[in-house]
Amino acid sequence: MSQNAITPTREQDFPEWYQQVVRAADLAENSEVRGCMVIKPWGYGLWENIQRQLDAKFKETGHVNAYFPLLIPLSYLEKEAEHAEGFATECAVVTHHRLEARKQPDGSTKMVPTGELAEPFVIRPTSETIIGAAFARWVESYRDLPLLINQWANVMRWEMRPRLFLRTAEFLWQEGHTAHETAEEALEETRLMHRVYTDFLRNHLAIPVIPGEKTENERFPGAVNTFTVEAMVQDRKAIQAGTSHYLGQNFAKAANIQFLGRDNTRQLAHTTSWGVSTRLIGTLIMAHGDDDGVILPPRIAPSQIVILPVTPKPDTRQEVIDACEALAQTLRVQTFHGEPLRVHVDKRDLPGGTKNWEWVKKGVPLRVEIGPRDISTRSVAVSRRDQGPKAKEFIPKEDFLQSVVERLQDIQDGLLARATAFRDANLHKINTLEEFQAFFAEGAPGGFALMHWAGSNEEEDRLAKEMKVTIRCIPLGDTHAEEGQCFLTGRPSTRRVVFARSY
């Protein structure tokens, strides 16, 4: 048996490691439909926690949930040219509404689509257009604004190269859509949700991000401005973990979202949209996982604590299981960040080592073992997922009950600290084209390059094509604001931007 649970290691082959971890942790699997995944209970449990906690933040900031149709009339996509073009190459189209059973000469039956639709429907790749149409009906007066709506849904984008969680043809997400009276208010909404994402990634997923603005090239199709949260994962590549778009009046114009203003004139609303998807789960795996599987931040782990009964002898088995159940009950009364502790007792009749390794691979923050000896000494054996798989601390049960919340928080903080240290160690200020090329050269470690940039869209495109490096974002705030010269054109620049390879 090898030292690590996952083969290959991250060092040997990162993409393959990722796939093996998804499988070993039982998070999801590919389905028979290309590009679509089956999210298994452990993976879906993560999504449920992400969903619940983010949803609470949306509600706190004044949003309400609604649901809009999966199918969008084709004509809706013709209303905003830039938006339509951006998604045109990845749309699944519904053209028929019934099937007819036709007997084949060999006796088998073939189902043949019939009943062609007069107007085809597009399966939503995103819902700006159909929600815009609803907003147009709902908004009449400035008194109807702001309209602050969110929907939890699935969307479909026919991707060429799917990868579990990171890029699937169908994925789950939330999309916020809001309409406002003024540009300032809409822009503030865009920024607010951008901050909500930054905070969620940092404090719930323990992933530090660089919040920033996208360049024109990288913007959402149809947006005036796109804000992004960019994370670094362990192969030093960037991943866009969430976006918040200021749409100006582009979509209001396309969908005719008009209202009668305070001055009694008809005006177009200013809209926003923002979203995060199941890609967060992929980001989480790549940010925290190690060569033994995933490592889950306690705040979003489906089970934060797994109790493993150690039952060496049949005659003490029931006593041990009872002690485990009793401990679980005591723990469930406690709360972590306002939610009752999620505790699971693994009573399956399997060798202890097998069960232990399974939970290591699944990334449970705390594993607790109780055996006959521990019952007599009133102690428990505690293992932390952020330490080695064999590390074990024997502590009095009472002490454990006292300190469990603190321990979970310590793991949560440790993960963030580790990810931040890694990100910072691979974030470099670079000034010249030569250094830039060396930084992203084949075989070089790579990372985030902070560069002065004042090039054109075409020059940015050229770098993307030649070097496979893109501007991930123009960081917000003062941190990277400084005078300098563009590394490519020599033109003056007032701040550094983040260049990186990305997912």
Place this chain on the structure above:
RNA sequence: CGGGGCGUAGCUCAGCCUGGUAGAGCGCUUGCUUUGGGAGCAAGAAGUCGUCAGUUCGAAUCUGGCCGCCCCGACCA
């Protein structure tokens, strides 16, 4: 849509060159042994060898068509 590769048990694959009608490891089931640990031994279940056609006495194996999948590019949360 271009360039490469592959379809054999739930998974990973061997067998194909040199046709004779199916194998391994892991997993699964059962029994015994073991038990602070991803255990051992034994028995067992499981595949119309992607599909259609051709060659042949005989095809997983040779030939051709079709279908599907994977990897590398363009697209992308």
